[in-house]
Structure formats: structure tokens, C-alpha cells
Amino acid sequence: MDTGTHVVMGIALGGLATLDPVVGIDNPTATAVMFGTIIGSQAPDLDTILKLRNNAKYIRNHRGITHSIPAIFIWSFLITGMLTIFIPESNLLHLYLWTLFAIVLHVFVDIFNAYGTQALRPFTKKWIALGIINTFDPFIFIMHVIGIVIWIFGAHPGYTFLSIYIILIGYYLIRFAMKRNIVRRLHKIIPDIEQVIISPTMRFRQWHIAIMTDITFHVARSVNEEIILLDEFERVPVPQTEVIKAAEEDDNISAFLSFSPVYRWEVDEFSDHYEVRFIDLRYRSKGYYPFVAIVQLDTDLNIVSSYTGWIFSEEKLRKKLELIPE
Structure with a gap:
């Protein structure tokens, strides 16, 4: 609390x-x-x-x-x-x-x-x-x-x-009964669910939902007992490339991975650096996923900068940490 x-x-x-x-x-x-x-x-x-x-x-x-x-x-x-x-x-x-x-x-x-x-x-x-x-x-x-x-x-x-x-x-x-009812209804909507992670909000009848199946991640909300599916992502295992391995050595990335049970990942390659980002799928807010971990590495895979935590816009993230611009 x-x-x-x-x-x-x-x-x-x-x-x-x-x-x-x-x-x-x-x-x-x-x-x-x-x-x-x-x-x-x-x-x-x-x-x-x-x-x-x-x-x-x-x-x-x-x-x-x-x-x-x-x-x-x-x-x-x-x-x-x-x-x-x-x-x-x-x-x-x-x-x-x-x-x-x-x-x-x-x-x-x-x-x-x-x-x-x-x-x-x-x-x-x-x-x-x-x-x-x-x-x-x-x-x-x-x-x-x-x-x-x-x-x-x-x-x-x-x-x-x-x-x-x-x-x-x-x-x-x-509250226990409400959550159980949401899980029961989700199993009727989405087949082959492996795991459901439900996060309550400050609103009594609204919940954040992240769902894992064999091949997909689903992001949803429950509002007034109605299930609203918002996003769907292909469930792709994190590849153990040299860039990913170097990124996972960073404290911010390793802390995020130790904490977040459901996330997607992105790797972007630029002319002078790499950028690896992990995005927690549990807390979608106004179309944005605010809980992230990001690391930037130079072409020799040395960590240049990194961050993990709550951020609500790309502009604030880069301004706050003075990250290398895309």
C-alpha cells in the first residue's frame, strides 16, 4: 500500500x-x-x-x-x-x-x-x-x-x-470475487490462455489485464464488467544476440527483467549505436506503456546510457536522460 x-x-x-x-x-x-x-x-x-x-x-x-x-x-x-x-x-x-x-x-x-x-x-x-x-x-x-x-x-x-x-x-x-469473475470470462473469450495478470486501478470497476498464450500477448481492460481487448502482440522469445546479451548486463535492464513477468522487446540499430527496449504490458495508459527499460550501446557494445522506470512520453525520456537521439 x-x-x-x-x-x-x-x-x-x-x-x-x-x-x-x-x-x-x-x-x-x-x-x-x-x-x-x-x-x-x-x-x-x-x-x-x-x-x-x-x-x-x-x-x-x-x-x-x-x-x-x-x-x-x-x-x-x-x-x-x-x-x-x-x-x-x-x-x-x-x-x-x-x-x-x-x-x-x-x-x-x-x-x-x-x-x-x-x-x-x-x-x-x-x-x-x-x-x-x-x-x-x-x-x-x-x-x-x-x-x-x-x-x-x-x-x-x-x-x-x-x-x-x-x-x-x-x-x-x-475484490477477490471480481477478479475471479474476470479470469473466468477471459477464458471464454481467448482460448489457450497460459497466464493472466490482472492489475487493479484506483477505480473500483476498472482493471488492467495482460494475457499470455502460446503465441501472443493480449492487453485488455475490464470496465464495468466488460472486457475490452486493446492490443495484441506476437510472443517472440528474446533472442540471445550479442547486442541483447550486452544490454542484459546493464543494471536497469536486469532489474526490469527480474520484476516484470510480461513484456515485449525491441532492438533498433542506428548508424552509431544500438537501442534495446523492454516494455511492460501490464500498465497501458491512454495508449502508452509507461513502464520501460531502455539501454543504448555504441557500436562496440559498450553501454552509453540506460533507464528503467515510469515515463509517459518519448520526449521526456530522452530529455531526462540525455539519451542519444534516434
């Missing part, structure tokens, strides 16, 4: 914790738990600082080791230890358990995004992405804000957020 949603979830868990008799509403443990749930709800996303280095590092590592099983316990011990220094009167066990719960919930809800997490590391590095909730879901965020406002006006925070989370469980079940 996005940072804002994790913040309001941390506050909500601090309110929910008041149902714990040891935590209560107004005592040092309640104060410590509130800080613990807020900080714990943010801690796994500390890897966002990788953006300061480059997009390749961020794409390859975000929601990786910081969302793993060992990291969950490391975060909880560190946060609990820090808070007991500042609020020594708090109950250590209950502070730890609620902080741990906040961290676990952070990782758990991230699984439902299209991006997913490596939540089962170190047992497997497989990305777990259920693709039913957008990174920012307006309904989930608004429900948390409503709960906080009700709390401010005097309602019991524990029962308020317990009610809200019951509603949100129902919301998740509805």
Missing part, C-alpha cells in the same frame, strides 16, 4: 489495541503501543530510500528483504526496544505484540497489490502478488479516515476500528 494508507492503518491499530485490557485507553502502554503501531506500519518500507540511489536498485529490492520473515522480527525487536527506552513504564510484552502485529499487517496487505512482496524469504524469493487491491485504494483509505474522525468525536476507538476492519474484510472478499 502507499505511505498514507500505512500511516492511517498504524493509527487504526493503535486504536484497535485499546480493546486489549492491558493497553487500555489512557496509560503509558497505550501511548507506547500507538507509537509502535504507527512506526511498525512504516518500517518495512524503509527500503524506499533506495530510490535515492537509482530506480534499478529500488525495483530490484523494494518489498524484498525488508518484508521478509526475519525482517518482521528484527523490526519488531528494534522498535519495541527503542520505545521502552523512552516509555519505560509500558508493558513490554503487549507493546511488542502490537508492534509485531502492525508490521505483519503491513506485509500482509502488500501481498494483495499487483507489485507484491517477497514475504516468504528466506524460504523462497518468489514474489507473492494477488493483484486485487491497488497500491492506493480510495475506499480503504477513506474508511480509515472515517474511523479516525469518529474517534476524535468521542467514540471508543477499539470498537470503531473493529467494525471498520470487519467491513474491510468484506471488501477484500468482494
Whole structure:
């Protein structure tokens, strides 16, 4: 989820914790738990600082080791230890358990995004992405804000957020059913489907869809339960030419390939350089595929420049990176 949603979830868990008799509403443990749930709800996303280095590092590592099983316990011990220094009167066990719960919930809800997490590391590095909730879901965020406002006006925070989370469980079940219905309908429209990747949007009834068959990629959208086929591409394996091999040595390209499950590729040869581009097919927007990886190599196959990330026009891409013009 996005940072804002994790913040309001941390506050909500601090309110929910008041149902714990040891935590209560107004005592040092309640104060410590509130800080613990807020900080714990943010801690796994500390890897966002990788953006300061480059997009390749961020794409390859975000929601990786910081969302793993060992990291969950490391975060909880560190946060609990820090808070007991500042609020020594708090109950250590209950502070730890609620902080741990906040961290676990952070990782758990991230699984439902299209991006997913490596939540089962170190047992497997497989990305777990259920693709039913957008990174920012307006309904989930608004429900948390409503709960906080009700709390401010005097309602019991524990029962308020317990009610809200019951509603949100129902919301998740509805989203599961919606996605399953889309997949079922796609199999009726397109024969021989190998894999369907569905990415939710911020709009409740709109979804991005990428479909793989033996010989084609299909790009589609689901809008108000109607399947709209947008593009079709021949599924051509990436050839292991010298140019491609040299391009795959670039950090931006290798990061993209480690992250994207469905993409097409292009190789262009110019008088003084080569250009290799990989295009993620999951996020078509206004006729454009904004998530790309591109590398330019000179005629000796030395990497001149490269980029991976979100870009919404060719002009901005070349201006931002000062790439060799076509």
C-alpha cells in the first residue's frame, strides 16, 4: 500500500489495541503501543530510500528483504526496544505484540497489490502478488479516515476500528470475487490462455489485464464488467544476440527483467549505436506503456546510457536522460 494508507492503518491499530485490557485507553502502554503501531506500519518500507540511489536498485529490492520473515522480527525487536527506552513504564510484552502485529499487517496487505512482496524469504524469493487491491485504494483509505474522525468525536476507538476492519474484510472478499469473475470470462473469450495478470486501478470497476498464450500477448481492460481487448502482440522469445546479451548486463535492464513477468522487446540499430527496449504490458495508459527499460550501446557494445522506470512520453525520456537521439 502507499505511505498514507500505512500511516492511517498504524493509527487504526493503535486504536484497535485499546480493546486489549492491558493497553487500555489512557496509560503509558497505550501511548507506547500507538507509537509502535504507527512506526511498525512504516518500517518495512524503509527500503524506499533506495530510490535515492537509482530506480534499478529500488525495483530490484523494494518489498524484498525488508518484508521478509526475519525482517518482521528484527523490526519488531528494534522498535519495541527503542520505545521502552523512552516509555519505560509500558508493558513490554503487549507493546511488542502490537508492534509485531502492525508490521505483519503491513506485509500482509502488500501481498494483495499487483507489485507484491517477497514475504516468504528466506524460504523462497518468489514474489507473492494477488493483484486485487491497488497500491492506493480510495475506499480503504477513506474508511480509515472515517474511523479516525469518529474517534476524535468521542467514540471508543477499539470498537470503531473493529467494525471498520470487519467491513474491510468484506471488501477484500468482494475484490477477490471480481477478479475471479474476470479470469473466468477471459477464458471464454481467448482460448489457450497460459497466464493472466490482472492489475487493479484506483477505480473500483476498472482493471488492467495482460494475457499470455502460446503465441501472443493480449492487453485488455475490464470496465464495468466488460472486457475490452486493446492490443495484441506476437510472443517472440528474446533472442540471445550479442547486442541483447550486452544490454542484459546493464543494471536497469536486469532489474526490469527480474520484476516484470510480461513484456515485449525491441532492438533498433542506428548508424552509431544500438537501442534495446523492454516494455511492460501490464500498465497501458491512454495508449502508452509507461513502464520501460531502455539501454543504448555504441557500436562496440559498450553501454552509453540506460533507464528503467515510469515515463509517459518519448520526449521526456530522452530529455531526462540525455539519451542519444534516434
